[in-house]
Amino acid sequence: MKWLALVLLALAPLMGMGNYPLHLLIMTLLWAFVYTGWAVMGRLGMVSLGHGAFLGIGAYVVVMGWNHYGLSPWLGIPLALGVTALVAFLIGYPCFRFKIVGHYFALVTLALSEVARLIIVALRDQTGGSLGVTPKTALADASWSLSALQFSSKLVWFYVILAFWLGGLWLWGRVDRSMARLALEAISQEEEAAASVGMNITRLKLGVTMISALMTCLGGVLYAQYQLYVNPETVSGIGISLQMVFGAIAGGMFVRLGPTVGAAFTLLLAEGLRLALGHDIHGLDSTIYGLMLVLFIIFMPKGILGAILEALEKRRAAKSKTAAATA
């Protein structure tokens, strides 16, 4: 069942899918990968509003290296991952060491994503500032360039991003099954008690944060290389950071496919509203979108997939109860 769905998904673009639906599918998988990365730490009570910084580092380090130093993305990616790991450590270590949690953690990380955005804007001579930047094209006389990591074919990107998405789900599962998850869940409930039975909170939290931050950074690289355009608002700052959190929450951050459902839902909702309402009334689509986000958090705090699974669980429980009663 699961594998059949995957094969269907992998074959979908080969069955004469138009360019636009394929683009939507790619973007859904890309954001699903990023949201899953966020949820790896978010579900354990570490609600970061700073993931925009990691996305921005991934996108800008690779593009800047390529544009200004001719550095191939193949070298740019390890560099971006290194910078991300360093930043995540510099923020994470003191936060976890000094038990900065809850609102405080969210607001400290929010500062981080704003710092990333402001630095990109302030370095406007190199980064193009708020106008954004395009990686120098390597596609002038070829349809693809492996060394520049640029492909004009959407199909190539579909399979690349599909692979990353599957990798992300696998990582999510690994973390989910690890001892660290049980330990961290205990920590998110009662930090002092967990520490008192000998858990190294700082190291566990830092490990999960690293996985989450590096995934987000890779998402930034993929975004920049696929779109061939980045600007500071779309890959860093408070807006995109909140969007990641909403996506993960809307789908349900406690189940593996939750962030993916969230990505599909938010993207299709935004696109659907944009198409249905058009551009004649500027802002109407995002007004409805914002309203739905608010209603979602109020009435469906566990997310779409979370709520569905819970309902199914309840029905099954009720069924077995009646079965037991009649027997």
Place this chain on the structure above:
Amino acid sequence: MEIFDIFLLEAIVNGLLLGGVLALLALGLNLIFGVIDVVWICYAELVMIGMYAVFYGHNVFGWPLWLAMLAAILAVAFLGALLHQFVIRPVLAAEPINQLLVTGGVLFFLQAVATLAFGVEFRNVGVNLPALQLGGMYLSFARLIAFLVALGGMVGVYLFLTKTFLGTAIRAISQDRAIMPLMGVNPNRIFVITSALGGGLAGLAACLLVLQYDIHPAIGLTFGPITFLICVLGGLGNMVGGFIAAFIFAQFISVGGFFLHIEWGYVIAFLFFIAMMFWRPQGILGGK
């Protein structure tokens, strides 16, 4: 060297004046957090709505400026009460992070509503106040007024909280939420009043900011993040701490912006904030 010093002094004094407005913004947010235990991520968007209210009252309906400002303060106060009643109240029992996020959703919503209703054009109320010349320094008159009104507003809130029955009830409920219903105080009524008061302070800040900045739907993002950082640096809910932190931040922005570009002023302020969090995570006045 002589010239250099006077410009630096000018930056410092302007930073001091900026601090007044930031302190007013932080006061409203701290009041709400202190009493209701919720951070309004959309606080600066209420300020944005207030700025549009002043613009519409004054420039579209042609009301005198004072009337437009008064109407704006009342409108945003009402909006604050609505926000509590319809958005915060349903999630009061939910996870704290859902309370934070729901106001994040309101942030998107208000920005979109402003785009829908007012368009993306930059608006200006067109009230030009002169620059004051003081011993070779040029100071913004609008900022001076903002500074004085902000100080006045803070004294007013302080007196309200300490001298009136309602203020005492608000302070009491922020200390012990469980015991107050037993004393015959309806907590939800206090929460709505506090939200309206917080909204009113956002409206007051809007009246001061509208004299210095153009209005557009994303203007809130200019003040929002910095306001949260001030509140956290001062210790969430700690009004005196927020007051001091506002002036520290304003100096970083103003003097940092003087030596480098204005964005670098913000970057330095944010980095300073992150460094401070590790030194004093509970705020500058909090114990370790």
